Amino acid sequence: MTNRTHLLGDSWLLQAKHLTNNLLNFIFPPVCANCKKPGQLLCAECLAAITWLEKPICAHCGRVVAKETSRCPACSRTPLYPVDPVRAAVIFAEPIPTIIHQLKYNGFFGLAAPLANLMVEAWSKWHMPVDLVVGVPLHPQREKKRGYNQSDLLAHHFCNQVGLNADKKALQRVRNTSPQVGLGASERVSNVANAFVADGLRVAGKHVLLVDDVCTTGSTLKAAAEALMAAGAKRVSGYCLARAL
Numbered sequence: 001m002t003n004r005t006h007l008l009g010d011s012w013l014l015q016a017k018h019l020t021n022n023l024l025n026f027i028f029p030p031v032c033a034n035c036k037k038p039g040q041l042l043c044a045e046c047l048a049a050i051t052w053l054e055k056p057i058c059a060h061c062g063r064v065v066a067k068e069t070s071r072c073p074a075c076s077r078t079p080l081y082p083v084d085p086v087r088a089a090v091i092f093a094e095p096i097p098t099i100i101h102q103l104k105y106n107g108f109f110g111l112a113a114p115l116a117n118l119m120v121e122a123w124s125k126w127h128m129p130v131d132l133v134v135g136v137p138l139h140p141q142r143e144k145k146r147g148y149n150q151s152d153l154l155a156h157h158f159c160n161q162v163g164l165n166a167d168k169k170a171l172q173r174v175r176n177t178s179p180q181v182g183l184g185a186s187e188r189v190s191n192v193a194n195a196f197v198a199d200g201l202r203v204a205g206k207h208v209l210l211v212d213d214v215c216t217t218g219s220t221l222k223a224a225a226e227a228l229m230a231a232g233a234k235r236v237s238g239y240c241l242a243r244a245l
């Protein structure tokens, strides 16, 4: 297929997608995933209520601190290496927990695009010279049940706008771990230990940016980064939509 027919094919596909979206929006007008107001998946009022992550933060783990520091008390006790640094777009405070719950558990996968826009906007503040972007994978069984992986969707929309490459095949979750929600810090570490395997052909020598929806203790990012480093990655950093305090 020549480039010309390729482009023509793409534009037809795009037009068909837009047409389908417009038709669906006409039949089922979107409502805000947080306040249920009709019009958009994330209304202007709810967007304006989101709190951006701002300095002063810990240089290593990205937690909000009273004064800039290279290690805060939390990550002095348990450093997140080999993932360094960890940054996020916004704070995990309402309306974000409700919105992320809708994205993950209630099928509102369309939220990934406006939420990735927040990550794009904050990237100018936290920019790192990365080679490759990898969404934290779900175990295939869980992804099949959910129908999508929210972190892959965030990585995909984020990359489309900042000109980076997302690689869905670089990292696999080989152990079906329990959800981290409700576990203590040490339980979170053992829950995700050896849960990931990375593909050396895709990551060797690269600075990888791990993308996830929420960073709480950082144990998932840390376990994923260990697998990437074991496969030869040069460096691993983390970028989440939201940082829990």
Ligand SMILES: [Zn+2]
Residues within 6 Å of the ligand: 032, 033, 034, 035, 036, 037, 042, 043, 044, 045, 046, 047
């Ligand atoms: Zn709203």
Ligand SMILES: [Zn+2]
Residues within 6 Å of the ligand: 058, 059, 060, 061, 062, 063, 070, 071, 072, 073, 074, 075, 076
């Ligand atoms: Zn810290």
